[in-house]
Amino acid sequence: MKLIRFGVSIPESLSKKFDEHIRKKHYSNRSEALRDLIRKELIQEEIEQDMEVVGVVNLLYDHHKRELTDKLTELQHNHHHIVLSTMHIHLDHRNCLEVILLRGRSQEVKDLADALIATKGVKHGNLNLTSTGKHLV
Amino acid sequence: MKLIRFGVSIPESLSKKFDEHIRKKHYSNRSEALRDLIRKELIQEEIEQDMEVVGVVNLLYDHHKRELTDKLTELQHNHHHIVLSTMHIHLDHRNCLEVILLRGRSQEVKDLADALIATKGVKHGNLNLTSTGKHLV
Amino acid sequence: MKLIRFGVSIPESLSKKFDEHIRKKHYSNRSEALRDLIRKELIQEEIEQDMEVVGVVNLLYDHHKRELTDKLTELQHNHHHIVLSTMHIHLDHRNCLEVILLRGRSQEVKDLADALIATKGVKHGNLNLTSTGKHLV
Amino acid sequence: MKLIRFGVSIPESLSKKFDEHIRKKHYSNRSEALRDLIRKELIQEEIEQDMEVVGVVNLLYDHHKRELTDKLTELQHNHHHIVLSTMHIHLDHRNCLEVILLRGRSQEVKDLADALIATKGVKHGNLNLTSTGKHLV
Numbered sequence: 001m002k003l004i005r006f007g008v009s010i011p012e013s014l015s016k017k018f019d020e021h022i023r024k025k026h027y028s029n030r031s032e033a034l035r036d037l038i039r040k041e042l043i044q045e046e047i048e049q050d051m052e053v054v055g056v057v058n059l060l061y062d063h064h065k066r067e068l069t070d071k072l073t074e075l076q077h078n079h080h081h082i083v084l085s086t087m088h089i090h091l092d093h094r095n096c097l098e099v100i101l102l103r104g105r106s107q108e109v110k111d112l113a114d115a116l117i118a119t120k121g122v123k124h125g126n127l128n129l130t131s132t133g134k135h136l137v
Numbered sequence: 138m139k140l141i142r143f144g145v146s147i148p149e150s151l152s153k154k155f156d157e158h159i160r161k162k163h164y165s166n167r168s169e170a171l172r173d174l175i176r177k178e179l180i181q182e183e184i185e186q187d188m189e190v191v192g193v194v195n196l197l198y199d200h201h202k203r204e205l206t207d208k209l210t211e212l213q214h215n216h217h218h219i220v221l222s223t224m225h226i227h228l229d230h231r232n233c234l235e236v237i238l239l240r241g242r243s244q245e246v247k248d249l250a251d252a253l254i255a256t257k258g259v260k261h262g263n264l265n266l267t268s269t270g271k272h273l274v
Numbered sequence: 275m276k277l278i279r280f281g282v283s284i285p286e287s288l289s290k291k292f293d294e295h296i297r298k299k300h301y302s303n304r305s306e307a308l309r310d311l312i313r314k315e316l317i318q319e320e321i322e323q324d325m326e327v328v329g330v331v332n333l334l335y336d337h338h339k340r341e342l343t344d345k346l347t348e349l350q351h352n353h354h355h356i357v358l359s360t361m362h363i364h365l366d367h368r369n370c371l372e373v374i375l376l377r378g379r380s381q382e383v384k385d386l387a388d389a390l391i392a393t394k395g396v397k398h399g400n401l402n403l404t405s406t407g408k409h410l411v
Numbered sequence: 412m413k414l415i416r417f418g419v420s421i422p423e424s425l426s427k428k429f430d431e432h433i434r435k436k437h438y439s440n441r442s443e444a445l446r447d448l449i450r451k452e453l454i455q456e457e458i459e460q461d462m463e464v465v466g467v468v469n470l471l472y473d474h475h476k477r478e479l480t481d482k483l484t485e486l487q488h489n490h491h492h493i494v495l496s497t498m499h500i501h502l503d504h505r506n507c508l509e510v511i512l513l514r515g516r517s518q519e520v521k522d523l524a525d526a527l528i529a530t531k532g533v534k535h536g537n538l539n540l541t542s543t544g545k546h547l548v
Contacts, residue, residue: 095544115437133506232407252300270369
């Protein structure tokens with residue numbers, strides 16, 4: 001991986017505030033922080049252009065509803081080609097958190113996430129889209 | 138306004154993608170694009186820390202409901218110290234868009250925006266928070 | 275406008291929390307709050323499907339940069355068919371806030387907003403998309 | 412869990428659009444869709460009030476940077492009281508996705524997420540906050 005270096009000019013007062021900000025956010029230096037801001041912008045583009053993305057779905061539900069678990073499992077099997085992996089956490093004696101990793105075109109990832117979240121008995125769910133990393137060296 | 142200049146190193150492939158991105162977004166050069174990314178981060182902090190911010194509220198409603206206009210006006214007068222200005226647009230024979238500029242601590246701005254949006258008859262509304270510019274040279 | 279009425283069943287504890295929430299948000303009753311939640315969902319769809327939308331752009335800049343004002347005005351004139359109106363606020367002796375209302379397909383609205391925000395000298399800007407109201411009775 | 416039932420009135424045209432929307436989103440009926448919209452609103456409040464929340468962090472990185480894995484593991488051990496579980500996915504021969512579940516006050520969850528995301532070598536990361544479910548029956 002070849003690194004390139006270029007100069008950036010910014011007003012002094014802005015640079016002071018930025019330095020304070022990245023210290024608070026635990027970045028070790030400006031380049032690291034700026035690379036992250038750049039990648040965040042580029043990932044937004046991958047999502048909007050229906051490229052291949054990774055989706056992290058989280059579902060909050062009450063595991064006492066047995067049929068619910070079956071329904072969620074079935075939905076995932078019906079789309080097994082875009083389901084990578086699942087993690088399950090027992091939050092308390094009733095509440096579970098299930099985190100499901102999906103990988104596919106952003107539209108099909110959104111569609112399966114919608115179906116999982118809409119399943120009767122799921123209290124809350126959402127989808128976070130990120131990159132496969134292929135186009136982000 | 139004193140400008141400072143510093144070097145940033147990023148992987149070559151990332152820099153290529155970024156150049157393509159900022160061209161699409163109409164930026165004239167990398168510094169300009171990076172300054173914008175930096176300010177966007179800093180404004181997020183101003184909002185979270187309940188600093189003085191500017192709020193742009195937009196309300197979509199049917200102006201045939203006369204009482205509605207009166208209620209919205211009254212709400213604004215009751216908080217006149219944080220209302221800067223209002224712009225009104227006739228979208229069609231029924232629908233109006235009203236854009237109201239607020240300035241105050243982020244919490245009071247949010248609270249007034251909530252009240253405006255919740256007024257019976259307002260079809261849709263939202264609030265966009267930005268900076269007063271004072272801390273963003 | 276014909277109103278229809280239907281029954282909704284929700285757990286008692288959820289309904290209590292919701293009542294508390296809508297009181298805080300200043301809604302007068304549950305129907306009003308639910309209609310707003312429904313419209314918020316539908317507007318998201320209008321935006322994603324590149325339908326005609328209204329965009330509220332806000333730009334924060336230093337008006338001492340005279341060329342900047344000219345550039346922003348020219349950009350708006352070049353796209354006058356989607357620019358509805360502009361409001362200008364003097365935040366302090368240097369900082370201005372300009373709010374520009376656009377109306378068009380969501381993609382062309384986003385594109386002009388990008389160009390305005392990317393103009394050299396604009397400190398910060400963002401775009402808030404909302405509905406024309408036509409499809410939201 | 413006691414269910415209560417109440418009536419909602421909405422304009423007929425809005426109800427038609429909503430029915431179409433919830434069909435697309437795979438909901439089985441209006442009550443289910445409305446319960447989800449209500450919970451989404453309430454979770455936003457839990458987050459803003461620094462209540463106990465669950466955070467799902469995802470990190471995209473190149474596992475060839477060995478020190479990176481060590482640093483991420485150490486950060487998690489230093490905050491083991493709020494780290495619930497971790498899932499690791501091999502996206503390709505270089506890229507990994509790590510999903511880390513956190514549970515704590517929203518501020519400390521955000522702070523650890525910031526530190527993980529800022530670690531040198533992490534290409535991209537973000538945090539998705541959700542509820543513990545305790546207050547959302």
